Amino acid sequence: MTNHALRAVDALFTPGARENPVPVYRELHAGGPVHRLNDEWVVVCGYAETDEVLRSPVFQVKDSEFRERTRPGWIAEHPSAAMIADSVIRARAPHHERVRGLLRRPLTSRRVAALREAALGHTRRLLDDLAARAVGGGPVDFVDGFAYPLPIALICDLLGVPAEDRTWFRGQAADLSYVLEPAGRERDLSRADAAASRLMEYFAGLIRERRERPEQDLISSLVQVSDADAGRLSERELVVNLALILAAGFETTASLLANGLAVLLDRPADRDRIARDPAAAAACVQEVLRYDPPAQATDRWATEDTAVGGMRIAEGTQVLLLLGAANRDPRRFPDPDVFDAGRPVGRSLSFGAGPHFCLGAALGRMEAEVAFKELFARFPAISLVGTPSRTERLALRGYVSLSVTLG
Ligand code: HEM
Numbered sequence: 001m002t003n004h005a006l007r008a009v010d011a012l013f014t015p016g017a018r019e020n021p022v023p024v025y026r027e028l029h030a031g032g033p034v035h036r037l038n039d040e041w042v043v044v045c046g047y048a049e050t051d052e053v054l055r056s057p058v059f060q061v062k063d064s065e066f067r068e069r070t071r072p073g074w075i076a077e078h079p080s081a082a083m084i085a086d087s088v089i090r091a092r093a094p095h096h097e098r099v100r101g102l103l104r105r106p107l108t109s110r111r112v113a114a115l116r117e118a119a120l121g122h123t124r125r126l127l128d129d130l131a132a133r134a135v136g137g138g139p140v141d142f143v144d145g146f147a148y149p150l151p152i153a154l155i156c157d158l159l160g161v162p163a164e165d166r167t168w169f170r171g172q173a174a175d176l177s178y179v180l181e182p183a184g185r186e187r188d189l190s191r192a193d194a195a196a197s198r199l200m201e202y203f204a205g206l207i208r209e210r211r212e213r214p215e216q217d218l219i220s221s222l223v224q225v226s227d228a229d230a231g232r233l234s235e236r237e238l239v240v241n242l243a244l245i246l247a248a249g250f251e252t253t254a255s256l257l258a259n260g261l262a263v264l265l266d267r268p269a270d271r272d273r274i275a276r277d278p279a280a281a282a283a284c285v286q287e288v289l290r291y292d293p294p295a296q297a298t299d300r301w302a303t304e305d306t307a308v309g310g311m312r313i314a315e316g317t318q319v320l321l322l323l324g325a326a327n328r329d330p331r332r333f334p335d336p337d338v339f340d341a342g343r344p345v346g347r348s349l350s351f352g353a354g355p356h357f358c359l360g361a362a363l364g365r366m367e368a369e370v371a372f373k374e375l376f377a378r379f380p381a382i383s384l385v386g387t388p389s390r391t392e393r394l395a396l397r398g399y400v401s402l403s404v405t406l407g
Contacts, residue, residue: 005035009043009320012394019390021296021397022337025325033329034309041318042311045325047332047349049309053319055354059300061090062318066301080179080192083200086236087244089356096355102225102233103241103359106158106218112362115154119370122153127378134406139385142402143258148174150371151253154363155246160210160217165202169246172199176243177251181395199243207238218242249360255294255391255398256285256368262402263288263339264372265384270341275377281369284341288368289327290348291339296324297395298352323349324397381407 008027011017017024025045028035033046044050053059060066064085067075075082084090088099105111126146134140152170155161161169175195178188207223214220219242226233264271264284273280302317313319327348328336351358358364375382385403 005031005043006037009035009037012322015392018392018394018397021324021394022328025322025328026337028322028325029329032309034311036311037320040316041320042308042313043320043322044308045322045329046309047326047329050321050323050326050349051353053300053308053321054349054352054356056306058303058306059319060092060303061356062299062301063090063092078179078189078193079200080176080189080196083196083240083243084179084247087240088359089244089248093355098232099237099241100355100359102222103245106221107359107363109362112366115158115363116366116370118157119150119154119367120374122150123371123374126150126153127374131378131406137405137407139403139405142261142404143254143399144401146371146375147254147257147261147399147402148250150257151250151364151367154367155249158218158363159242159245160215160219161206170250171195172202173246173250176247177396178393180247181393196243199246200239203239203242207235218245245360248358249363251396251398252294253360253364253367255396256288256364257371258399258402259292259294259397260285260288260368260372261375261382261404262384262388262399263292264376265382265404267339268380271376271380271382273341274372275380278369278373280341281373282365284372285365285368286348287339287341287343289350289365290333290343290346291327292397293324293327293348293350294396294398295350295352296397297322323352379406383407 005028008024011024012021028045033044033049035043037043044053064075067081067085075085088096088103091099126149130140130145133145148170152166152173156166156169172195175191176199179192179196181188206219210220210223211227214224222233222238226235226238270284274284298321300319300321302313302315302319304315306313327333327350330336333346351361382404385405388402389400391398391400
């Protein structure tokens with residue numbers, strides 16, 4: 001099985017699988033839930049096994065200490081990798097709990113519910129803009145005109161980034177998110193590095209401003225925490241986590257919107273239900289997340305000898321977790337390749353699990369629920385034009401363009 005699994009996983013990084021990774025996922029499932037690729041790597045596709053690794057204290061995120069041990073000097077050379085390594089998403093206990101506790105507050109379900117009105121306002125404005133662009137019933141690009149601007153507007157509201165900086169911010173965020181790819185290319189990493197440096201400088205400036213003139217936003221409240229006690233949040237932690245929220249929250253939500261529309265374009269009955277019923281919108285968003293998740297993969301490493309799904313895993317082994325495959329594990333989801341918004345709710349792994357479970361899950365879901373409900377109520381006959389084009393990425397799977405007529 002070893003070479004077979006290696007070939008299958010290699011295939012995931014080819015254009016064909018980026019278009020549609022599902023045949024590879026099926027092939028991996030047929031061979032079992034866990035596969036050894038080589039002495040250094042194991043890949044997990046089973047739902048229960050992925051969930052177990054994400055929750056187990058034996059498996060840890062790749063923090064700066066791990067990176068330094070396995071690739072000495074690499075972090076120092078790459079500002080984007082250093083930024084992510086110092087942020088909550090790669091932090092280990094006890095720093096992880098301390099910083100996560102501070103970042104969680106503005107993203108709780110209650111706080112997110114209060115952002116619903118803002119999401120509705122941005123959605124309606126963006127749909128007006130789309131309609132204005134679709135002169136004479138011509139095509140418009142949903143990705144450029146809606147899927148990207150909506151999450152960036154909400155994250156900027158949340159963080160407190162001035163409206164005039166948003167277009168610039170969007171380009172930086174898109175470049176920075178390349179650092180989250182497990183097999184990132186050097187060319188993309190250089191773009192991420194340049195964006196990281198610019199964003200660090202930008203946030204440092206904004207922090208100085210908010211220190212002098214606080215406002216009702218996340219930057220101001222975190223500056224106050226940090227100034228009162230740097231032991232709770234150092235200046236470096238403040239800056240890197242502001243940039244992380246941008247990187248982790250923007251491209252993912254844009255992909256949820258584009259992946260979701262692509263699926264729903266073929267499903268008028270679901271679109272009609274979403275337009276009429278908020279509960280149907282919520283169920284559909286959950287099924288989109290399972291069926292075509294924006295984050296298809298993440299990774300961990302084993303801090304001691306252990307076993308998962310019957311496979312022995314030695315200390316130091318790196319583990320690629322295929323969230324997109326776990327969501328299509330037939331042992332967990334019957335007929336996994338069928339999109340069924342009426343599926344009895346079963347939690348997908350699209351937001352991860354365990355201590356690093358996505359802090360923005362409620363926000364991402366709420367944005368998509370509001371967006372789809374408004375979009376399909378206003379444009380019930382929205383349809384696809386031409387062939388949409390996928391991003392050339394695995395971990396963050398979305399669309400570069402998705403051309404539609406609004407009907
Ligand atoms: C549909 C949209 C989203 C998806 C699919 C998504 C997916 C994920 C996943 C899979 C993880 C876990 C990574 C791992 O364990 O290795 C994660 C973590 C995280 N996400 Fe999201 N995310 C989304 C939206 C957001 C938003 C909107 C924000 C912030 C505003 C956000 C902030 C974070 C943060 C801070 C973490 C790290 C949490 C920690 O390490 O404790 N995400 N996300």
